[in-house]
Amino acid sequence: MRSEAKPVGILRFLGTNCDADVVSACDTLKIPNKYIWWADHFNFEEYSAFILPGGFSYGDYLRAGALAARSPAMDDVRRGAIAGYPILGICNGFQILCESELLPGVLTKNVSQNFQDEWVDLEGVTETTKKYRLPIAHSMGRFYATEEKIESLFEQNQVWLKYSKNPNGSLKDIAGITNEMGNVRALMPHPERAMHDWMGSRDGRNLFEEWLSGK
């Protein structure tokens, strides 16, 4: 019998809708995974990492991610974040992490005012050789923070990904950021929707694998 690896915890809030896609992405990469229900407290040490999938938690009521950020499971995600566990937010997961103040800034309405569902090209900011083609699907994807904050994000190497061509008015083309420690990171595009050639791209695999290997 092989030893049981700790699973990646996949958070489910009311209105999360990319949870099954994230499970499928983990299964494709043979990463053990387990759902975590928003209303439950859990022991973060029983997991290897956490993913906050996309969706419309609480129907984006009040502000995108605002209500999910204040749910019981997020208390334990916060404990895991402080303990240095890897945490990845995708789309609504990004919004939730900002609303939890585990990441700086906030995601605001696209300048177009529209829900945008399209393919985008991304490039690494600190690691400029990294390029990904992934889909976005959001109406609240415009990253916003004060000018000083954005400057410090670049200085501290906390800007992870930027759009090659800005789709939503995001400040400085920012598509993904990390916290100061580097263990909490999030992006607006959906790597779980780019896992196979038939999906249009398999760049999501690289992104997940790099994330899990800490690269």
Place this chain on the structure above:
Amino acid sequence: MGKVMKFRIQVMPRIEALDPQGRAVQGALERLGFSVKDCRIGKSILVEVNETDKAKGKKLAEEMAQKLLANPLIETFEVESV
């Protein structure tokens, strides 16, 4: 028995934060022939609390705004008793 008090929390986008909704509505108003200098859209949240002391009640409503109802990065809020 506590008395119910009502407070209105008015949340508005900060001037420096882009308000695409306000901008779109301004455009529509202008197309209707109105001359509009600026248009911003916020939200109004009405809460009822069990409190007899007005100052305490207002403080509670302010706490709600700080903890949840407004995001200080992009929004400001005002609390009024109604």
